[in-house]
Amino acid sequence: MDPRGVAAGLIGLMAVVAASIATAEGHDLASLRIMRNAYPRAHFFRALETSAMKPDVTFDTWDRTYSRLMGIQGKVLDEAVTGRYPRVLEFFNRLKKAHPDQIVLLHYDGTSVNPNFMAKELFAGHWLYYNGAPILSDVPAQAGKTGIRVSDTALFKTGLGRRHNLGDDIGLCVLDAQGRPDWSQSEQVRLIGIDASRGTLTVERGLYGTQPLAFGAGRACAAAHCTVGPGYESLQWYYNFSTLCPRDAEGRRCIEALAETLGRRFGADGELKAFDGIEFDVLYDAPPLSGNEMGNERRADCDADGRMDMGRIGGINTYGAGSVEFVRALRDRLGEGRFICADAPTGQRATGLLNGVETEAVFGLNQPDAGRWSDNMNRHRFWNENGRAPVFSYINNLFQAKDSEGLWRNRPLPPNYNRLALAEAALTDSGYAEFFPAPAEDESFLAGVDDELRMGRENQSGWLGRPRGDTMQLARRASDVLKGIGAPPG
Numbered sequence: 001m002d003p004r005g006v007a008a009g010l011i012g013l014m015a016v017v018a019a020s021i022a023t024a025e026g027h028d029l030a031s032l033r034i035m036r037n038a039y040p041r042a043h044f045f046r047a048l049e050t051s052a053m054k055p056d057v058t059f060d061t062w063d064r065t066y067s068r069l070m071g072i073q074g075k076v077l078d079e080a081v082t083g084r085y086p087r088v089l090e091f092f093n094r095l096k097k098a099h100p101d102q103i104v105l106l107h108y109d110g111t112s113v114n115p116n117f118m119a120k121e122l123f124a125g126h127w128l129y130y131n132g133a134p135i136l137s138d139v140p141a142q143a144g145k146t147g148i149r150v151s152d153t154a155l156f157k158t159g160l161g162r163r164h165n166l167g168d169d170i171g172l173c174v175l176d177a178q179g180r181p182d183w184s185q186s187e188q189v190r191l192i193g194i195d196a197s198r199g200t201l202t203v204e205r206g207l208y209g210t211q212p213l214a215f216g217a218g219r220a221c222a223a224a225h226c227t228v229g230p231g232y233e234s235l236q237w238y239y240n241f242s243t244l245c246p247r248d249a250e251g252r253r254c255i256e257a258l259a260e261t262l263g264r265r266f267g268a269d270g271e272l273k274a275f276d277g278i279e280f281d282v283l284y285d286a287p288p289l290s291g292n293e294m295g296n297e298r299r300a301d302c303d304a305d306g307r308m309d310m311g312r313i314g315g316i317n318t319y320g321a322g323s324v325e326f327v328r329a330l331r332d333r334l335g336e337g338r339f340i341c342a343d344a345p346t347g348q349r350a351t352g353l354l355n356g357v358e359t360e361a362v363f364g365l366n367q368p369d370a371g372r373w374s375d376n377m378n379r380h381r382f383w384n385e386n387g388r389a390p391v392f393s394y395i396n397n398l399f400q401a402k403d404s405e406g407l408w409r410n411r412p413l414p415p416n417y418n419r420l421a422l423a424e425a426a427l428t429d430s431g432y433a434e435f436f437p438a439p440a441e442d443e444s445f446l447a448g449v450d451d452e453l454r455m456g457r458e459n460q461s462g463w464l465g466r467p468r469g470d471t472m473q474l475a476r477r478a479s480d481v482l483k484g485i486g487a488p489p490g
Contacts (some may be wrong), residue, residue, distance in 0.1 A: 031101070071105070167191030226238040366401070
């Protein structure tokens, strides 16, 4: 027998086995209870993380409280809000094992990340920087604080973060023969102070897993990270989703590298393998315009040539195109057995790739506005028709109000608005995310469930059952009482 034939047969058999394993690892999303046309299609959202972090809260109590709807969603990694990992992850995985028909989603920041969580996973050039300034003095390879003279100190800021006590995180890198930043030779530092009269930045050296390097005068530059707050101890760094983002030694842009990193976490050996998918918070179509910068002198440099461009290069929004490519790359990694969703009001363009969207703060974050009703209805109908099957969009009842100290705090929506949000979710075949649960019914629960979500005393979720027909727009069936005079011109 030809050994090459035996080898080929074994390879073919291995491929069949691998395919069957891959299929077994996939999730049957359509079989989840939240997808079975039982309304309201509700799940707990975010608030359950805090209770899971408390050492005196047992899993049994937590599970008894948060298994009463059709699933859960929250942050279990430390990409934005620290302290969740690994205890919250453990609770989420245990709930999924105990209730396999419930949806379990990862909530993940889609635009930026805490560098302490991800800095070592990505290449220095995968981050988004502002236009930088040439370094005018030799910089020694020394730890601690260093003064660096640059061509323009106005490109750097202090007083950032929630307590206004943070300075820019800055990347130092050499310049190539064409004078462009070469992020393969770089170091990460934090700005401590600015002496504008001397044109000097004082920085803390060798941070976020990097080592202090020597940089020659006129042969290197400093560029501040595009960041977002509020941040207590650190700011979050923006990913560079531009299609012209610098590539690492393996030829990957941020698009491919981040998709690979997240895909690994959802893989057969990954910590998120039991999760049904991911929801990206604030996955934008454009880089930050205002954020933490305090003037017009600096803007995002997406192609890393040292000049601001805001991602629009050659008349093309390379950042927006790259964010769609990122979703496609992640879809290739996760396959069809995982939900991929994202915020809706942030310029989503990945139709056909995302399973659906989240409408956060459905009637506004700080002041309820029922006028958003039609916006939400149109948005969810659009995604019902253009999302990837199986489609899963949902409405989030997040709302905030000022406390006695004038600080914004999460608060429940007024009851009439909350019921309006529930009605809107039902009318658009959407889910409902319970961000601010009702008060606990008794001491045995950590949080309560709104009467509308559990049929009151019957305590039965999904009690509305299946719709008897498509949503009707009564205005389209009524006669025109204005007799045409309200029609737009032309």
